Amino acid sequence: MSPAYLGMSKSQEMFVSTESADDSHEDAVPLHRADNALLKKLGYKSEFKREFSLLETVSFSLAILAVSCGITTGYGYPLLAGGHFAMVWGWTIPCMFVLCVAASMAELASAMPTSAGLYYFAAKMASEEHSALASWITGWSNITGQVTLVCAIDYTGAEFITTGIAMVTDGTIVLGPGPTFGILLAIFFIQAILCSAGTRVLARMTVVIMLIIMGTTIAAIVSLLVCSRGNGVTPKDAFTKFENNTGWKNNIWAFIMAFTSPMWSLTGYDSAAHIAEETAGAARAAPIAIMAGVIGTEVLGLIFYIAASFATTSVPDIMQTKLALPMGQVFLNTLGKKGALALWWSLAFLQFLCGCSQVVDASRVVFAFSRDNALPGSRWWKQISPRTRTPVNAVWFVLLLSALCGLLSFSAAAFNSLASASVIGIDLTYVYPTLMRITSGKDKLVPGPFNLGRWSRPCGAVAVAWTAFMLVMLLFPSTQPATAQTINYAFVIIFAVFLFASLSWIFSARHWFTGPVPNIDGPKRSESSSYEEKQDTTEQYTGE
Numbered sequence: 001m002s003p004a005y006l007g008m009s010k011s012q013e014m015f016v017s018t019e020s021a022d023d024s025h026e027d028a029v030p031l032h033r034a035d036n037a038l039l040k041k042l043g044y045k046s047e048f049k050r051e052f053s054l055l056e057t058v059s060f061s062l063a064i065l066a067v068s069c070g071i072t073t074g075y076g077y078p079l080l081a082g083g084h085f086a087m088v089w090g091w092t093i094p095c096m097f098v099l100c101v102a103a104s105m106a107e108l109a110s111a112m113p114t115s116a117g118l119y120y121f122a123a124k125m126a127s128e129e130h131s132a133l134a135s136w137i138t139g140w141s142n143i144t145g146q147v148t149l150v151c152a153i154d155y156t157g158a159e160f161i162t163t164g165i166a167m168v169t170d171g172t173i174v175l176g177p178g179p180t181f182g183i184l185l186a187i188f189f190i191q192a193i194l195c196s197a198g199t200r201v202l203a204r205m206t207v208v209i210m211l212i213i214m215g216t217t218i219a220a221i222v223s224l225l226v227c228s229r230g231n232g233v234t235p236k237d238a239f240t241k242f243e244n245n246t247g248w249k250n251n252i253w254a255f256i257m258a259f260t261s262p263m264w265s266l267t268g269y270d271s272a273a274h275i276a277e278e279t280a281g282a283a284r285a286a287p288i289a290i291m292a293g294v295i296g297t298e299v300l301g302l303i304f305y306i307a308a309s310f311a312t313t314s315v316p317d318i319m320q321t322k323l324a325l326p327m328g329q330v331f332l333n334t335l336g337k338k339g340a341l342a343l344w345w346s347l348a349f350l351q352f353l354c355g356c357s358q359v360v361d362a363s364r365v366v367f368a369f370s371r372d373n374a375l376p377g378s379r380w381w382k383q384i385s386p387r388t389r390t391p392v393n394a395v396w397f398v399l400l401l402s403a404l405c406g407l408l409s410f411s412a413a414a415f416n417s418l419a420s421a422s423v424i425g426i427d428l429t430y431v432y433p434t435l436m437r438i439t440s441g442k443d444k445l446v447p448g449p450f451n452l453g454r455w456s457r458p459c460g461a462v463a464v465a466w467t468a469f470m471l472v473m474l475l476f477p478s479t480q481p482a483t484a485q486t487i488n489y490a491f492v493i494i495f496a497v498f499l500f501a502s503l504s505w506i507f508s509a510r511h512w513f514t515g516p517v518p519n520i521d522g523p524k525r526s527e528s529s530s531y532e533e534k535q536d537t538t539e540q541y542t543g544e
Contacts, residue, residue: 035113035282042114043518044277044371047384049199052279054288056203059210061272061293064361066209066354068217070265070297071304072347073156075327078305080478081258082251083243083315084233087305090258095298097466098266102294103452104434104463106287109273110448113282116368116516117273118142121433123515125441133505135515138432139369140501144494145425146362147398149268151405152419154191154355158183159324160348166323167332167341174322177410184406187352188399195359195395198388199278202360209353216346217300223343224307227334232310239306243315247480257478260420263470265301267423269294270430271357274364287450362398367391372517374509417489420474424494427474431467434460 036046052060078086108121119139126134161183162175175183195202233241248254272289276282308327311334312318321329331340370381377397385392408414437445438460452459477488505513 035280038283039114039277040520042112042120043516043520044114044116045520046277047389048115048278049389050278050280050282051199052203052206052275052285054281054285056206057272057275057279057285057289058292059206060203060275060357060360061269061289062213062296063206063209063354063357064268064271065265065293065297066213066350066357067265067297067300068213068220068304069156069347069351069354071261071301071308072220072327073159073325073351074261074264075308075330076325077261077264077478078258079312079315079318079326080245081260082255083241083245084238084309084312085240085242086255086258087309087312088239088302090255091262091298091302091305094259094262094470095266095302097462098262098298099294100459101430101434101463101467102269102290104437104456104460105270105273105430106290106450107447107452107456108433108437108445109270109276109290110283110287110450111445113273113276113279113286113448114368115274115277115364116372117270117276117365118429118433119369120516122429122436125433125436125444127440130440132510132513132515134432134436135372136374136501136505136509136513137498138429139372139374140497141425141432142365142429143369143375144497145267145422145427145429146358146365147401148405148418148422148425148493150355150358150362150398151402152422153351153358154187154402155180155184155406155409155415156325157187157348157351157355160344160351163324163328164341164344164348167328167337167344171322181406181409184409185403187355188403188406191352191356191359192396192399194356195363196385196388196390196392199390202390203278205353206357209350209357212346212350212353216343216350217304219343219346221300221303221307223335223339224311224330227339228307228311228313231313231334233313235310238309245315245319246478249480256473257476259470259473260423260478262298262301263423263427263474264419266294266297267426268358268361269297270426271361274361274368283448284450287448359395359398363391363394366394366398370394371519372513372515374513413485413487414489417493420488420490421493424471424474424490425497427467427471431464431471434467435464438464 035050039046075087078090082090105118108125109117112121112124114120119135119142122138123131123135158180162180166174194205232238242251242255244251244254246254246257248257269290272279272286272293276286279285308330311330313333318326318329323329328340328344331343334340335343366375366381369375370378375381381391381394381397383391383393405418408418438457442457475488475491477486479486482488
C-alpha cells in the first residue's frame with residue numbers, strides 16, 4: 001500500500017471514494033482516483049496506468065540527468081574554458097542558479113500535474129488574451145528541445161561506442177561520421193522497441209538506471225581519486241589553476257563558456273512533470289523528483305569534477321587526444337586500459353538507458369501536445385496503445401524526427417549546434433511559464449503540496465534572469481576565431497523552428513488553436529471556475 005495513501009485523512013478517503021467513478025481501471029486504488037480527480041479538474045481524462053511510484057519517479061528524473069554520463073560527455077567544455085578552475089567553479093556557480101529554475105518548475109508541476117507540462121503551465125499563467133499564443137510558443141519550443149535532446153544524447157551514446165572501440169584497439173580503429181551514424185540508427189531502433197513497453201516495465205527500468213548511475217558515478221570518483229594519488233595535480237592546482245584555451249581574449253567570458261557543461265547535464269529535469277499522469281500521488285511525487293534529481297546531480301557532479309580535476313595531469317595533453325570524448329583519455333591515463341574500459345563500457349550502457357528515458361519523456365510531450373491537436377498528424381500521435389496503455393505512435397514519431405536530426409552529425413559544427421539548440425529549446429520552455437507566473441499569473445496559481453510561498457516571485461525572478469543570460473551565452477561559439485567548422489549554428493536551428501511556428505500561428509493556428517483543450521465529457525469550464533474547482537480538489541488532496 002502506498003505511503004501517501006497511508007497518510008490520507010478520513011475526509012480524503014471519502015473524497016476519493018466519491019470522485020471519478022468513471023476511472024474504472026483504477027477504482028481499486030483510492031490514491032489513484034484522487035490523482036485522476038485532480039487531473040479531471042485540469043481538463044483531462046486519465047488514459048495511463050499510474051504505475052510510477054515516488055521512488056520510480058525520482059529515479060526517472062535522475063535517469064534523464066544521468067550525472068556520470070553528463071560529466072563524461074561535457075568534460076570537454078571546462079577543459080577548454082579554464083582547465084582545472086573551470087571544472088570546479090564552472091560547475092558550482094551555475095548550479096546555484098539552476099536550483100531556482102528547478103524550484104519554480106517544481107511549484108508549477110505540483111499545482112498542475114499533467115503530462116502537458118510546460119506549455120500547459122504557460123497557458124494557465126498567461127493572460128486570457130495571450131493564453132493560446134503562450135501555449136503555442138512554449139509547446140513548439142519544448143518539442144524542439146525534446147527531440148533534439150534525444151538525438152544529442154543518443155549520438156553521444158554512439159560516440160561512447162566509437163571511443164570504446166578506439167580505446168580497445170589502441171587508436172588503430174577510429175570510426176568516422178558514417179559508421180557513427182549507423183550506430184545511432186541502431187540505437188534508435190532498439191530504443192523504439194523498449195520504449196513502446198507498458199508503464200510498469202518503464203517504471204521498473206528507471207530504478208535499474210538509477211542504480212547504474214550511482215554505481216558508475218561512485219566508481220569513477222573513487223577510482224580517479226585513488227589512482228591519481230601521487231600522480232595527480234596538487235589541491236591548489238585542482239581548484240585554482242586557470243588555463244584559457246578557447247581563443248577568447250577575455251578570461252571571464254572564456255570561463256563563462258564552461259557553464260555549457262552544467263547546462264547540458266542539468267537539462268530535462270522537468271521530465272517528472274511529463275509522466276505525472278502515470279505517477280501515483282503526482283502532485284507530491286513530481287516536485288520531489290524534480291528537486292531530488294537536480295540536487296543529487298549537482299552534488300555528485302561537483303564531486304566527479306573535483307576527482308577529474310585531480311586526475312587531469314596536463315590539460316594540453318588531454319586536448320590532443322584523438323578520442324571523440326576526452327574523458328576517455330583521462331580514464332586511460334589514470335586507470336590503465338583494463339580499468340578504463342570496464343568503466344567506459346558501463347557508462348556507454350548507461351548513456352543508452354539515459355536515451356531511453358529521454359525518449360519516454362519526449363514521447364509524452366508529443367502525446368500531450370497532440371492531445372490538444374497542435375501537431376500535424378495529431379490524431380495518430382495522441383493514440384494510446386490498448387495493449388501497453390502508452391503512446392507507442394508518439395515514441396516512434398520522436399525517434400523518426402531524431403533520426404532526421406542525426407543527419408546533421410556529418411557536420412561536426414552543425415551537430416554541436418544541435419546539442420546547444422536542445423538546451424536552448426528546453427530552457428526557453430522553463431523561462432516562459434516562470435515569467436508568466438511572476439507577472440500576469442502572480443495571483444492565478446492555486447498552490448499544490450509543494451509551493452515556495454513568499455519566495456516564489458524572487459526565486460522566479462532569479463530563474464528568469466539566469467535562463468535569459470544562458471540562452472544568449474549558448475548562441476556563442478565556444479572557441480575563437482570562429483570558422484565554418486567551429487561556428488555555433490544553434491540560432492539557425494532555433495530560428496527555423498520559430499519561423500515555422502510563427503508562420504503557422506499567423507496563417508492558421510490563431511484561428512483554431514485555443515490552448516489546452518479539455519477532453520472530458522461536459523461543457524468546457526471557464527478558467528476561473530476551473531481554478532476554483534481545482535482549489536477544492538487540492539485542499540482535499542493535501543488535507544488542508
